Amino acid sequence: MRGRPGVYNVIYAYTDERVALAACELAVRLVNHLVQPEEGFDVDAALEEFQLRAQRSSFGPSTAAIIEEAVSRDIPFTRLNEHSLVQLGQGVHAQRIRATMTSRTSALAVDIAGDKNLTARILGSAGLPVPKAETVRSADGAVSAARRVGFPVVLKPLDGNHGRGVCLDLRSDEQVREAFGIAEAQSRRGIVQVESFITGKDYRCLIIGGRMAAIAERVPAHVIGDGEHSVRELVDLTNADPRRGVGHEKVLTRITVDDAAIELVREQGFELDDVPPRDTMVKLVMTGNMSTGGISVDRTFDAHPDNVEIAEEAAQLIGLDVAGIDFICPDITVPVRETGGAICEVNAAPGFRMHTHPTVGEPQFIAKPVVDLLFPPGSPSRVPIVAVTGTNGKTTTSRMLAHIMKGLGRKVGMTSTDGIVIDERLVIKADASGPRSAKMVLQNPRVDLAVMEVARGGILREGLGYDRNDVAVVTNVQPDHLGMRGIDTVEQLARVKSVVVEAVPRDGYAVLNADDPLVREMRRRCSGTVVWFSLEPPGSETREFIEERLRRGARAVVLDPTDRGEMIVLRQGRRAMPLAWTHLLPSTFGGAARMNVANALAAAGAAFALDAPLHDIRQGLRTFNTSYYQSPGRLNRLDVNNIEVFVDYCHNPPGMERLGEFVEGYVKHKQGSTTHRISRIGMVGAAGDRRDEDIRELGYVAAKFFDVLVLREDDNLRRRPPGEAAALLDEGAQKAMAEGARCRTTEIVLDEPTATRHAIVRANAGDLVVLCVDKHARVLSQLEGYTHQAAAGSRADEEQAGDPDLDASDLVLHDVQATSMDDPEVRAAVEPRDG
Structure with missing residues (x-):
């Protein structure tokens, strides 16, 4: 509750922000409708509309499978557009996918696979079984090509996909002329391929990284007669299956009855309102694509080794890291060279749902080899993230830390109230201390270390912008921004800023100001190790608090007075490592700028937590100054x-x-x-x-x-x-x-x-x-x-x-x-x- 009766903050997790906001709006509307009925509000219609919107915004089965596998390996993901473009990993380790196309997919290979005639020629030249084929641009040319190839033939758009415009088993000039218009309409370049018709079943072989991952038999959209219902009624009953949806939103696609389907039913001796005999199969589509309402049967462990070898070689010839090889053959368990089968297509970005959610058979976990391809076992996917928050000093502390790590050769991405800095270059000039700026840094392919200034407003508005930070730094909590967004007391403000401490994992660190009682209490919210820093001299209450924890192996950055001045000392258990004289650090102006002494302690503690060598921390602090070029607007x-x-x-x-x-x-x-x-x-x-x-x-x-x-x-x-x-x-x-x-x-x-x-x-x-x-x-x-x-x-x-x-x-x-x-x-x- 925000402090006012009846006003609450509701926190819930989501994957898509637009869907989450729509869910929130509908929930509020429903609650208000229960309190005071809203005239004309149809609850069922509103709920159905929301569900349709959520389904359209959700990831498709292929993308969802890869993301689920990545999440299981603690690989972060970021959705980059409204569709299927997703980044896996962060910074220099980031990889991208769009459906099943990956950062490693060759654009040239995609172009080759998109040209069916060129694909057939490349595979044929390597001795792989492919049908005879020619490309044409006119109906007359299609008829002539069909005669040369030999009836029956297949007409398909040269650069089509999802089985659209494919016409099978054409046995006459008239059928070829009619099919040409259908195929041409689905071709982006107006080119149609005429190829020999191969008799057999339709199999999709999925090849990932040059190895066979799964095989599915694709059965065209059809209905089975029960002796009671008409073809039209059987289609409606089939589409009522909750697994069927529009397009790729579900694991199966609804069957669409169009003119081509009506004609195909008529060729089988039925009209839509006829009742077919029991157990009679009535085809509604000739091709077995899932996108036209087909179903799949898993055949992964049934394929003959020769057929598997042919499919793997086809993918390597085209150059695709993830490829769908379409076989037409009587039986996948017998070598296609013996049965007369052939490869009819090679597909880039093949769909996964026929393998992950087969209608018949066991699902195959094919996302694993895809993620293995992008992130081989043992390879990193995250960059270290340091979150710096507090009322005062967080910008200077962030800059000090970035300067120290730059000296180690790191490519640092930094957000602050002044903008976004990538490897010491200001790329965006704005108040960039919020979660959206953090996401921009983590998407940059040059960044191998992120230093995020985290402000109160961004946390309250949208959170952190990432799931966890390796190091959290809290400089202090003072009364500022009170009376805004329901934060009325400094204790409430401290709870907000402690979010970065709660985001520290068990193997992470929180660098906390022991001089601030509110910051000191944040240790109870930290799952990792605490690194303390303090300006107080030995013998003070704060130093006794730190000394007690040092005796148990804790870490700290403190000041020790000497005859020559104050020395910054790194402490770990019984070890004491002198770092630098405060009066020799340019940013402290001879030690007079105590706020920058505190910032130097915090930055040293964070660098210490990141395992930076002692001499590099020392050199970084010695070379950091408050000139406008290093610290604009700060002293x-x-x-x-x-x-x-x-x-x-x-x-x-x-x-x-x-x-x-x-x-x-x-x-x-x-x-x-x-x-x-x-x-x-x-x-x-x-x-x-x-x-x-x-x-x-x-x-x-x-x-x-x-x-x-x-x-x-x-x-x-x-x-x-x-x-x-x-x-x-x-x-x-x-x-x-x-x-x-x-x-x-x-x-x-x-x-x-x-x-x-x-x-x-x-x-x-x-x-x-x-x-x-x-x-x-x-x-x-x-x-x-x-x-x-x-x-x-x-x-x-x-x-x-x-x-x-x-x-x-x-x-x-x-x-x-x-x-x-x-x-x-x-x-x-x-x-x-x-x-």
Whole structure:
């Protein structure tokens, strides 16, 4: 229940999303109909319509058989379209199937098999038994060819399939002329093949990987007289079999009575309304294809070895990895060379249902050799998946880990709020922290390791996008996004984020922040091994918690203080492996950026869980920095005309606390080398979909660390009116200032580029400007423009750079801003002038 009486989340498994949504809608409609009857609602009709829709959307028997076998081997699958195109496996290990055509199926072989005349010539040239055949383009040509081949003959479309347009046992010129039109209508190129008619039964030999897998005898669609019902009634009774459906949706196909069927029944001496004698077989189709209503009899273990050898050689000659060889012969148990039988067709992408669901005989498990072909025993099908979640730090942690693994030569696919990155190339620029982005990474054939940033919204909306992750990283859980999608408390938020921990298998790892009580509790949801990380010093409660588990062989990444600084240490049981000094990691700015120290611990723990060598983890952390090229929008440092500028994505109160602590430590370190009083100017904005109290708190926290606050808004106001979010930020800052906070003035400048310019103009050389941005690429481009303008001898802005410290004008501006922002003249006086 989502916290409101009568509102519930219903969770159920599905294979096809569209069918699942239709089932949900129908279920809700049925329940509401029970509570209050809906006028005109026919329950039976709605249910039948849904069942038909589900059957049409479901996989056919052939595809379903292969998927079932893959799932039994723990091979993941992804449906790539609305039909039968499916990916088996992930990343570099992925293989694709479309029905029974595989990634290993030769396109050239498919083209050859689709040309029946060429197929017959290739097989005949190898000495295999094939009927005499010629291709024609006209009825007159068909008659002439039939005379040369010798009656009786068969006419079929040169490039047809499923037995459509095939006319058998033609014994006169008139029959040939009439059959030509039928065959030509089913030919894509208008070419018809005339071949000698081979007498016998119809057998399909299935060859997979060059070996015979199954043989089925195909019996044409027919009815058996009972002395009571007419032919038409017998067809209806036969179609009532629940195993029969439309097309390939079920294991048998319904019999269709068309003009050709009526004519064939008439040739056997009956009309549709006649009652045939008991046990009399009345054929409705000449060919034995399952798609025209035929049935199958399993003959896998009855075939003569010579016939099996011929079928296997035919498949190899054409070059198909999965082939259906059609034999016409009196008896498959006798060599066809002795009985006069022949191969009449070689089929690419042959159907499996006649073998997996024979009408008579034992089913054959033919999906096994297909999956063996794609994934030989012992070969991998999955790429390692690392899921990184948390309120703050997950993007930087993901980037650190991807950088470490790239150093090992891995092709890393990464999703984040900035986009999808494949092997360090940004391929999609968008918020890509959801399940659909994860699926895109796992479909990329270059990826051999996936690092997924997992956000709360994606989990609630669609889940993870995969069935399990080898490593789960949880950085922290802080109050953010509360009041959205039924998540009202930080404890509920923690339960949502713990989904990635629950997705860890028994041989996987969860890298958890031991300093966060909510994250620490997630250990109870982990089936695998926990790797702890902590910023706390030895002797603290958290470290004692970790030490207790280390004594039992656990793993951890911790900080050990020394005379030379803090050392990151990997611990496993009694082993202690020094990794790196925190102050020597570029991303930590001499250890001042404690949030990046924590991110480095989490990334090291994940790399440790992935069995990365120690020196490669160390090298990765030493070479990762927060430049825009490695970590766009995350603590990027720039020098803009001797003003030190940091660009960050900080957007919630806990993140602002960490950012403010960094500013305090960084300025303290820098102040020691200069006599200039370093002023701090901060640009802050809040997402409009946060609660009012959260936005106020963001302003309150920011006021503790900055002398001047420039309050802006995102481009997307998220249903708030312009100025409302900035006003809430100002309320929070005002409260902090009244309590003696550092901030002395606030200025509301709603537009981000204008606010950026205003913050820069407010700073003197040597000051510190921190820009908490919405569109980091736009802001970085703007700052680079200021630098280039200065280098060219022009000013970045015509405004004079003023001292941001407290003065009378600041007080006046602040009072006006707080009380009279609705006045256009006052707003014009407060907002910065254009250059």
